[in-house]
Amino acid sequence: MSTYRLDKLFAPRSVAVVGVSPRHGSLGLTFLHNLVEGGFEGALYPVNPHHREIEGRRCYASLDDLPEVPDLVIVSVPPRNVLDVIEDAGRAGVAAAIIATAGLGYGEGSLADKARLAARRHGLRIVGPNCIGVIAPRAKLNASFAVRGAKPGDLALVSQSGAVAAGLVEWAAHRQVGFSAIVSLGDKVDVDFSDCLDFFSSDGGTRAILLYIESIDNARKFMSAARAAARTKPVVVIKAGRHAQGAKAAATHTGALAGSDAVYDAAFRRAGLLRVLDLDQLFAAAETLGRQKPFPGNRLAILTNGGGVGVLAVDRLIDLGGTLATISDETLARLDAILPPTWSHANPVDIIGDADPARYSGALEALLADQENDAVLILNVPTAVTGAAEAAKAVADVVRRDRAKGFRQKPVFAAWIGEDPDSARVFEEVRIPHFSTEADAVRGFLQLVRYREAQNELMETPDSLPHDFAPDAAGAQRIVEGVLAQNRRWLDPLEVNALLRAYDIPTAPVILAKTPEEAARAAQPILAEGGTVAVKILSPDIVHKSDIGGVKLDLTTEEAVRKAAADIFERAARLKPDAAITGVTIQPMIRRTKARELIMGIADDPSFGPVILFGRGGTAVEVINDKALALPPLDLKLADDLIHRTRVSRILKAYRDVPAADERAIALVLVKLAQLAADLPEVRELDINPLLADHTGVIAVDARVAVAPVSAEARKGRGHPRFAVRPYPKEWERVIALRNGREAFVRPVRPEDEEEFRRFFERITPEDLRLRFFAPVRDFSHTFLARLTQLDYARAIAFVAFDRDSGEMMGAVRVHADANHETGEYGILLRSDLKGLGLGWELMKLMIEWARVEGLREIEGQVLRENSTMLDMCRSLGFSIRTDPDDLELRIVTLPIATMDEPAKWAQTA
Secondary structure, three states, X not given: OOOOOXXXXXXXXXXXXXXXXXXXXXXXXXXXXXXXXXXXXXXXXXXXXXOOEEOOEEOEOOHHHOOOOOOEEEEOOOHHHHHHHHHHHHHHOOOEEEEXXXXXXXXXXXXXXXXXXXXXXXXXXXXXXXXXXXXXXXXXXXXXXXXXXXXXXXXXXXXXXXXXXXXXXXXXXXXXXXXXXXXXXXXXXXXXXXXXXXXXXXXXXXXXXXXXXXXXXXXXXXXXXXHHHHOOOOEEEEEOOOOOOOOOOOOOHHHHHOOHXXXXXXXXXXXXXXXXXXXXXXXXXXXXXXXXXXXXXXXXXXXXXXXXHHHHHHHHHXXXXXXXXXXXXXXXXXXXXXXXXXXXXXXXXXOOOOOOHHHXXXXXHHHHHOOOOOEEEEXXXXXXXXXXXXXXXXXXXXXXXXXXXXXXXXXXXXXEOOOOHHHHHXXXXXXXXXXXXXXXXXXXXXXXXXXXXXXXXXXXXXXXOOOOOOOOHHHHHHHHHHHHHXXXXXXOHHHHHHHHHHOOOOXXXXXXXXXXXXXXXXXXXXXXXXXXXXXXXXXXXXXXXXXXXXXXXXXXXXXXXXXXXXXXXXXXXXXXXXXXXXXXXXXXXXOOOOOEEEEEEEEEEOOOXXXXXXXXXXXXHHHXXXXXXXXXXXOHXXXXXXXXXXXXHHHHOOEOOEOOOOHHHHHHHHXXXXXXXXXXXXEEEEEEEEEEEEOOEEEEOOEEEEEOOOOHHHHOOOOOOOOOOOOOOHHHOEEEEOOOOOEEEEEEOOHHHHHHHHHHHHOOOHHHHHHHHOOOOOOOOHHHHHHHHOOXXXXXXXXXXXXXXXXXXXXXXXXXXXXXXOEEEEEEEEOHHHOOOXXXXXXHHHHHHHXXXXXXXXXXXXXXXXXXXXXXXXXXXXXXXXEEOOEEEEEEEEEEOXXXXXXXXXXXXX
């Protein structure tokens, strides 16, 4: 349901507390006290049939007795009574409820589930159960049983744990950090992280979002909301349970390496979230984000009155992957003129322990003016010479003067070692992030750096895939269906080989032999060319072949092959007497003396579905544990990022007499595996180990694949049944005929289309651009184009038309659904020299068809009053047209989708 009615949750006009009692310390009374003490200005209604008055307020017997329908109901009754309260609230038309009560159970048939179903029937939103409530300082709403409220600010905190939420409120109270809202989700039967991300990402009063997560129930919904939110503001997340042993039962190396926390980490990275590891880091993030906006650059200058603490700050900076700034010659000369001769003459700038406020001021002014750094960290160690508060005031005065210049200024961070409340107040007045240790300050600086870098990475344009990559998805599907029809889980090596070849993944050939004599004959052509062979057991019941001695390598003669095969058959019969033995496989030994052994594959996560793994391969992969994960789908940019998050990526480069490995070929295999996962949701585990990589390319030496049916329930809904991130929707590719006899190939936009759009805009007249964007457009920057080409297919689509003969881009239409997936806002633009061919009509029809399939209720757009051509087409397609009340030059065009008859008017030809 996403943001539906959440405005009433965070800014209610009236609140009812059901279950309030006069007993001191009771949950209901605590809620009532907090609402009163927080200054809530709306109507408050205590509800309890056993009392006529509580704390001087009239107490009502039930919700039906209230003089109005409250926007928000707080439920603090025993578990057995919760369902009745929710039913009453839903029937009355209440918008939202906070269920503080614990003990409602979990899963289908529980009290919690029954309350969820009852609420959904009436459109009632639920926070909880088992939560401490909601605090919205701007609305003077403290609908919680936290010890204290929160001051207004621009941080939103969404926590699955009530204790963590309450702890952060306490911490913030002492640090003068404010919040736009604090939400304790509890058991989250309805309102969840995704809903809150959608709400706060569009909330103008929220600048950054903090998440405390224990589990994600709907990965697809979460990823869509998180990706949308992270593109607009910083989202910091802490995930509990990092060391859960979720991969113990995995049958492949890939599955064993893909632990659940690593998958969460991959998901957060893909969404552009900033992950922290503990509450200290979350508090540091709150401190930083509450006072400092993200900034360009990553070079840190350090100013200190203590050399030792300055060195510790440098150590921490380097440990965390930060960059220590250099000092320009001009700044060195300026510092020499104002500092004693014994100053450090380097970064950190040690201004010596007897530094007075004037020395702090002069040094800071010099560093702020230096173009060789991007931010300044100021450290202070208490001394008897100068008080810490006086130094803080000097720093604050410099920062005020610097900010008064009126353009973007460098960020300043402070760490006054030891808690000094007077200094803290000085920094809080100027909104300088301040910390009690140098390590926390460095971490706060780097959190902003990492966030900005993540945003840049999200907006990078990937390389184009080779045009000749056209996988045989139908052939691969036949292989998988054949295995499933035999009720098998594992593909045999012959099937694995065929599957990889269907996706153009280089692999060693595999030959089946059912007897030792067949094995010798199969090996003969390979041996005749000077090669050597490997013989391996082939059995659906023996997954780990080496466990029974079922692998023989480096065989050089037919007799050796015959003997090896006979030995394998004998050992299999003795050690696995119940196993069905198909035969043995013969493969050439792949000799690449300077190749690197890699592992890559597909693992299956219960929450996020298919996950792509890459790392160092070989027999000791779990021991080495050098791996990285990514959620599919992948493009070459994402695949390259996946590779470079591993240690093995360092030896892919050239060293000594070893040429560099072909990293593009490695990345391309990862993209192909991601495509395989998209095309074949039945594939649950795929393990290539080793994949040999050198300067000539890559080859898969050994691979295993496990499959399982996809349930009909999982196939319901839109998009891939198991992907957390919706893949490229190839099913929407079309060829359309135009009025002049030409044809256009229409497909969904891809991230790598950025250059196509740049060339396309060069063919658009300034007047057509003004009609589309309502203002002159002169700068088609990377950021502007990336927002047009990098879409979340779960929320938006853009169809791009290309001339089938020339390949040139002809036009595009896009529609972006709102967070509730009810209304889509569209836009369309055609090349100025291609009007009158019917392309616009065809693109609009396709866009409407997509909205219909996606279940949108209506499409809406804004059109300039003077754009008569677009308005005429909208009328022909059945749009209603009205004047925008906020701008008389704009027309709002609306097309209802859910109520359209078949055949729809828009489906008729022009």
